[in-house]
Amino acid sequence: MSWKELVKDWKLGLSGDSDLKKELDALEQDPESLADAFSHPLEFGTAGMRGLMGPGINRMNIYTVRQATYGLAQVVLKQGEGAKQAGVVISYDSRHHSREFAFHASQILVGQGIRTYMYDSLRPTPVLSFAVRYLKTAAGIMITASHNPKQYNGYKCYGPDGGQMPPEDAIKVTEAMLSRPDLLSIEGVSQEELLQSDLFQLISDEVDQAYLKEIASVTVDPSVIKRQSDLKFVYTPLHGTGQYLMEKVFREAGFKSVHYVDSQKDPDGEFSTVKSPNPEDGEAFIEAEKIGRAVHADVLIASDPDADRMGAAVRLSDGSYRTLTGNQIGAILLDYLLKAKQAKGELSDKTCAIKSIVSGELATKVAHSYGVEMRNVLTGFKYIAEQIHLFEQNRSGEFVFGFEESYGYLVKAFVRDKDALQATLLLAEVAAYQAEQGLSLADALEDLYARFGVHAEKTLAFKFEGESGQERMKEIMKQLRDKPLTQLLGASVAAREDYLTSQRVETTATKPISLPKSDVLKYYLDNGDWLAFRPSGTEPKLKVYMGVTAENQALAQEKIAGYEGVLRELLA
Template identity: 45%
Template sequence: MQENLLRWENDEYIDKDLKDILETMKSQPETLEDAFYKHLEFGTGGMRGELAPGTNRMNIYTVRRAAEGLALYIEDTYGEEKQKGIAVAYDSRHKSPEFAMETAKVMGAHGIPTFLFDALRPTPELSFAIRYLKAVGGVVITASHNPPEYNGFKVYNEDGGQIPPHQAKQIIEKVNKIENELTIPVIEKSRLEELELLQWIGGEVDQVYLEQLKGITQERATLANRQLSIVFTPLHGTAYDLVVKGLKQSGFEQIHIVEEQANPDPNFSTVESPNPEEHQAFTKAIELGSNVGADILIGTDPDADRLGVAAKDSEGDYKVLTGNQLGVLMLDYLLSHNQDIPENAMMIKTIVTSEMGRAVANYYGVNTLDTLTGFKFIGEKIREFEQLGEHQFVFGYEESYGYLIGDFARDKDAIQSSVFASEMAAYYKEKGLTLFEALEILYQTHGYYLEDLESMKLKGIEGAKKITEIMDSFREEPLRQAASLDVLAIEDYSARIRTHMKEGTTEAIDLPSSNVIKFILSDDCWVCLRPSGTEPKIKFYFGMRSSNKQTSEQRLEALKQDVMARVTQLTFETV
């Protein structure tokens, strides 16, 4: 820690604003230690952290370090093809434009061109742009739905997907060899432009993306679309332009914008959290929806890869659908309107996503593939399907509000999903049904699948230790029973082993190693523990199924209480 701090203190060329903030941090020893005790970790998709001076914070120097590692990887992997360059986009957060330019400046020092958007853009458009421009990769500066004090550096490969583990490992090795982030060579903006190592992306990519967007509706736009009343909030982020244009070109005319949240705002000043998973983010959308009599409310997170949807429940109140609920509705709508489902069709979901998706897919004769948590794994499988030709991708989703319908992008796409979910709502409105009434029909057909998520934030060095201790405890003394449900199997994704408890047998899990434990319980129920890869959190996922809603609700609550009581005890013991 001391070595890193001294290096920053003694560098006479360090950014003045960072130097000033560093001076104030000296009166906060715990904060200072956390900012310098290590390098901000470059993980399997990039890095994310709080904005501040320090080797363990997001700032221009840690961004340069990440970009340098990526540049070295590109040189080693692509050789002369590095001339194809990378695409870079950024969102509405503090320092996003600056970090995007820093990335270009580092790439330029390696002779790697950067195609940089001339203004903020959604993350899924970055994914699309990489494929459209035939670049060797890309970067988006975003911290997704994290609090305002965060930003991040997210890396994409030449297919437009988030980098999978084997690529991430090579980049991480390059990054970790860089000892001094303060001395990384850069080329300034004006010189980059002279050398044509910086090229600006304007509206061309927007238009091509919107053309592709027309295909996901399969020409189903009808009079019902024009009659649907929509409230939309981009939650101060990047989605406004493309969502509105996408809806209009699909025949939607009654689009009401939450004006207080329409403009980019790095402080996300009207919400506690700019996350459509958090129902409070819909407060203003609900107010507007009530005033205009909207049929559906849609909200996107700041970088527009996640979509939340609210609709009226049986009592006429707006209620936010969970990611699992919206996912199965979209899947069922897609498959029920597809008259030519290929025999090798495959739906992809993550291991913590509802099993109801599998039931819906099976109903239409479509197979389901599970991946680890993270849309990068879904994108990786889509590419594999194309290369091998054994399966055809039809839909991908994860419980954390990420969906993909058309594979012209290779990351979760809230622009696509906004248009598709609105069309679905228009269809059901024409049938005299709300989305919740349509969901009830699916429950009656497939069973009452209910899910929930608990998360525990444990910040700093001690927090990281506690998370490790909780995971170790559940590995060393695994659940045998919970809420009167027997544990049938234990899936340890770190060891990549599935243990069948009754038979006493084991089998390999054909997925990359990940610090996740999942307990498969009787009666189609399950529990999963997973530390977050982007925040100082550990997450606890619960899944339940029964033949009626009341039983599922009671069992789900009992299951949560059983597991979280043990977690609380472990947390208290480690304080």
């Protein structure tokens, strides 16, 4: 069936007074967007299924949610009666339609005879991951589009270990989804039947309390917090899910001077006080900084709408604030953890940190300085969770810390996804440790630079929207493979890695890469710098990552600017 025929089916199938029908009528005035909405279905990427909300098979709406849940249900049912009874747990964030989508997912699952747990109000992604493990369910669903703009929503699937489904399982869900292309006719129980069903249970505070009990173990040295309990913080959830539990985390840890951004405390799908609800964006700290300056706060902290990502800014001696990058925060947290474990004699030859292949190398140098392995995995926190699961299965490693440059960190494996609450608690403790010595988090970073050299990174995101944009991204990646880069700004390419062909090509040899296939190209230059190209699995963007080392910040930023100029010209 052509996409134009699909449009006709949707026009006939949608209720005349429904919001989706009205949106479809409006969408017909934009032929390119209409084609994009109906020409191909949403797929599972590095972080599940994510897309613009609206009518169409390539949009997030109740019908694509039903179809995805039908696919997940078939995977659970094939695992047998035990999985069916173990069930699925569902949570959702503050975005428009998130609660509605969660209910529709529940209706499909119960309609398939699968026990279903759903939170009675919004909860963070890491708490959903924890709930899968705590309730021992067969799977989990998180309705969220993470840090994306307000027009987006998404659907993450979790396996029984609490990690996002790895590719092989996500493929099974996708195949089952596509077996029901008639997504308008996929039905579950009614809302009334759902609420009366013995298979459906709303959950609330019980799982929260169990999570908070575990998160207390993230603290390395409670006495440091006790001595520095008056250290001043400002926290904002950016209108998302973090406020309720983060308040408890700060209070139970012993921090007494935490200020909250009143204008951003409450859930708001419009994200009305920020351009983007993304802690990677320095502008997300504007409101927090106003309060920080007023109360002379030492650290500003923000989490994204589903509270899996955390960003921070530290107060400098002149009263201004310096935002830290995800790579910088990761290196600071890892150094603190390893220093503490070394002092306690808790490091072993199996201790292992994990990061994504596009994350910076400062943390790698930190790990190696303690004799600890840094393992690289593909982008997507599910691959970090996969490694933790592997360690548990064959005792090949002891997980100490995992992170991605995109502001995602995991300290303790009772959660199997990035966790802004864990990361916030540990970063607050590091700030307290530094304050006790008359120093700040900025000083901790400068100490790392003194030990390992100045490191700087930058990520460029080139937007390629619509069907034509997808084709353009494919064309760019093909060109880079057909005619590989050989030098940049006078630096020669020493090696390149193609994660689609699983090959590392050096000047004298070609070696295999033992990671799953992924559309990523990474170049290593002979001056120690690196860059990587990766089409986003969840957004219409081609991401280019750069990492440099230099003697000082000025030279590092000069190199970054030089590479950026060349890359923008290359991808224009």
